[in-house]
Amino acid sequence: MRYELIVIGSGPAGRRAAIQAAKLGKSTLVIENRYRVGGVSVHTGTIPSKTLRETVLNLTGWRERGFYGRAYRVKKDIEGKDLNARLQMTLDHEIDVLEHQFTRNGVRTMEGTARFRGPHEIEVTGPKGEVQLVEGEKILIAVGTMPFRPTSIPFNGTNILDSDDLITEPAIPRSLTVIGAGVIGIEYATIFSALDVPVTLIEPRDTFLDFVDREIIDDFVHQLRDRGMAIRLGAKLDRVEIDAKGWAVSILEDGRRIRSEMLLYAAGRIGATAALQLDRCGLEADSRGRLKVDPASLQTSVPHIYAAGDVIGFPSLASTSMEQGRIAACHAFGAPMPPAPAYFPYGIYAVPEISTVGLTEQEVRDRRIPYECGIARFRETSRGHIMGTQSGMMKMIFALESRKLLGVHIIGESATELIHIGQAVLNLGGTIDYFVENTFNYPTLAEAYKIAALDAWNRMPRCDDHMQSALELALPELQRIAVEGPRAA
Known part of the structure; x- marks a missing residue:
């Protein structure tokens, strides 16, 4: 069977590439090793984790605690089956x-496990062991990633888990240790903390989420510690043991021992490329199973083979993976592609949410761009009062000379929704004047844009200062025109 495009994997990158190719009139086949399509994103990643988060926030009454106190609950005794019902x-x-x-x-x-037989041939082993051979003019590898499982961790699928295990059979432990303060570890640690489970977060580095503005992270850490989460930064894990009662004991290199009923190991993921037999098509993955591609076209070193999504590494977001899949399909068949936007948003579905787009304050300083920041607290908005919001903030960064928006960073309720206003203005080259002069619905959290912009505007040079600077720059040219006459103009 021959196809113009074969896609291995049906996650965000794979599905978008397949549909884009089909819309271009190309015969397209998607190979998925699960019995239902969707890839990691639908089965164990993005959708399940965000569904779990929303379920926890609803059942615990988290959003209403600002009015009714920390003891407020919608459901008193929440069990694993309550989480699983909505998930399914x-x-x-x-x-x-x-x-x-x-x-x-x-x-x-086609359901089955794919492996290369040659640069264009793929062998697919079905669920009953049947084997089919398919041939593709173009091939896209979009197999995603799987949790990194070091042999030193005694995973048992019961109380020492990776993120796939956790979502397959949700359970609510009496205490939880999370190893790894990446996006996945942070999301699950804060979700279980919202369930009032005592959580200890262990991270070997001294910092975490380094792509997020530090002021946002400082506020985030304060909120987590304020509600009782133990955060152990700069703490390297030596080993994990199981004590006589079956609880997990994390032993750090400095000798500290952290005991909890459940342990989640979330320190990294690896590309799911091991079974593909890449050597048969001329490709080689790195030590973490990832593939190297040209960032503009998503082509690998073999021109007719593309790769997209988490398997190519950072940023490993469902939203960017979808665009990568579309770009790969368009490039493969010579379809016109608009240039990629300069900035795209990141969303971290922790409790509270974090979202960011553009440059952080440190990046602006490293580039030596004169700038000013504006801050808005959600409690300063009427909608924030109505919602009972006690926390949440927006930070905006503007260039002093051009007055252009450089970055938006948000922590708090609806951060991942609010960020798109900043994304649009940023990619369109908008300035602080857009936020100061335009009207926002009232009452909304989006009013924080105007509040933060006015906060920055109050500290920026006024228009008359700009005019004075412009006149000073133009003075030599004006003097030359005055001396040489009108023709010099």
Whole structure:
């Protein structure tokens, strides 16, 4: 069976590439090793973790505690089955939508494990052991990643888990240790903390989430410690043991021992490329199973083979993976592609949410751009009062000379929704004047944009100062025109 495009993996990158190719009139096959499409994003990653977060916030009454106190609960005794019920409903809906999209666009799907037989040939082993050989003019590798599982950690699928185990059978422990303060570790640590589970977060580095503005992280850490989470930075894990009662004991290199009923190991992920037999098509993955591509086209070193999504590494976001898949399909078949935007947003679905777009304050300083910052607290907005919000902030950074927006950084309720206003203005080259002069719906959290902009504007040079500077710069030219006459102009 021959196809113009074969996509290995049906996650965000794979699905977008397949549908884009189909819309270009190309015969397309998607190979998925699970019995249902969706990839890591739908089955164990983005959708399940965000569904779990929303379920916890609803059942605990988290959003209402500003009014009714920390003891407020919607459901008193929350169990693992409460978390799993909503999870299954959401996943079934997502998969149904995706299957419908494939059918509507004429994308064929095949269940099985794919491995290369040659540069264009792929062998697919089905669930019953049957083998089929397919051939692709172009091939996209979008297999995603899997949790990194070092042999030194005694994973048992019961109380010493990776992130896949955790979402497969949700349970609520009496205490939890999370190893790794990356995005996944932070999200799960804060979700269980919202359930009032005592959580200890262990990270070997002295900092975490380094791509986020430090002022936002400082506020985030304060909130986490204020609600009782133990954060151990600069703490390297030596080993994990199981004590006589079956609890996990994390032993640090400095001798400290942290005991908890459950342990989540979330220190890194690796590309799911081991089974592909890449050597048969001329490719080689790095030590973490990732593939190197040209960032503009998503081509690998083998021109007809592309790779997109988490398997190529940072930023490993579902949103960017979708765009990578679309770009790969367009490039493969010579379709015109608009230039990629200069900035795209990051969203961290912790409790509280964090979202950021553009330059951080440190990046602005490193580039030696004269700048000013503006801060807005959500409690300063009327909507914040209505919601009972006690925390949350927005930080905006503007260039002094051009007055252009350089970055927006948000922590708090709806941060991942609010960020898109800043994203639009940033990519369109907008200035502080947009936020000062335009009207925002009232009452909304989006008013924080105007508050933060005015906060920065109050400390920026006034218009008359700008005019004076402009006149000083133009004075030599004006003097030359006056001497040489009108023709010099």
